[in-house]
Amino acid sequence: MKRWFRNNRGFLVFVLVFGLFRTAVADWNPIPSGSMRPTVLEGDLVLVNRLAYDLKLPLSNVILHRTGEPLRGDIVTFASPKDGTRLIKRLVAVPGDVVEMRNEELIINGRTAHYQPLQQLTETVAANVALPALRLQESGALPPHRVQWLAGVNARSSFGPITIPPGQYMMLGDNRDDSADSRYFGLVPRNLLIGRAVGVIASADITGNWMPRWERFASDFH
Template structure:
């Protein structure tokens, strides 16, 4: 009888593991690069924000989905406060997403005053540097490049008298003045704490997709 020739066999499971390793060598690096670029784009270029409350009514409604331009005030290294190149300074009237000085929560409010401004707020109505922003009762506040319609159905909230905003900081308020936890409670916001500028609403509850520029 002719002795049989032994056929070498691979250990169970070695072939699938080999295929996985080959796939990782071939596809893993491009995939990792793509994921890194997505993270950088999301952190440094554009993002979105889900509005949780009615503090910015009627401009923003609860449930709104908002596009946030992360380049507006400078491009930063993701997960840090290091600026790669500077952008514009926050301006009066901008709707911004920022880190609360109180507890670090991300909030969305309107910048109403910047460094050097003198602020007075009476019954929810703003005066900046001695000039009332609304031209008359029931009219929107005019920030120059933007207007803000207010909701005063809950009153105006706490007043402000003679506040001068230091350089490098801003005062943020909600458009729903009597129902907004804003700078009157947690104080002024460092400009470096602002993540980006809200550009528009792309989804509104009940209406679905659309575009409402801010």
């Protein structure tokens, strides 16, 4: 065994350093669900900057040093406060914000978001289940980005107002009627934030034929 370790120590050091890099500096997340449609798609491989907000002790949620502040509109990966599952959502409210939603319309600190319709289409949400969908540009309360509303879904399209306490953040999926987010599992404490998603590395159509989506390779979120 000692001889094996001696013969392979270079490889073992590489694996250790690579593992620490992924847990402390940068990581990549495969996207399994459509909760962030149309911004992030199932089958996207997303690059995550783990140093965007905090330097953490590797393999833990212990914050060693704050490196930046989470901002409204950031696309964030985090551990679910409900069960620890790694999720990706849009950060919509920071500590001190007063946030509410009325019939799908987001209101932050008294400012109602603006919605510009972009596209009507049909979205497949489950096997043999397709629903009418409307894609819109959401702006004003948050930096401009696209969201999606689905018809005929019993989602929490109204809530609040809620005042965000210190050290907590509200997350919503861009696919507003098909996303398990802060409306269901509550606010997310800062120590559960993993990092800010910065773009798509690669993408494949996992809902169809697994063909590469070449147009999404090395792309930012738009």
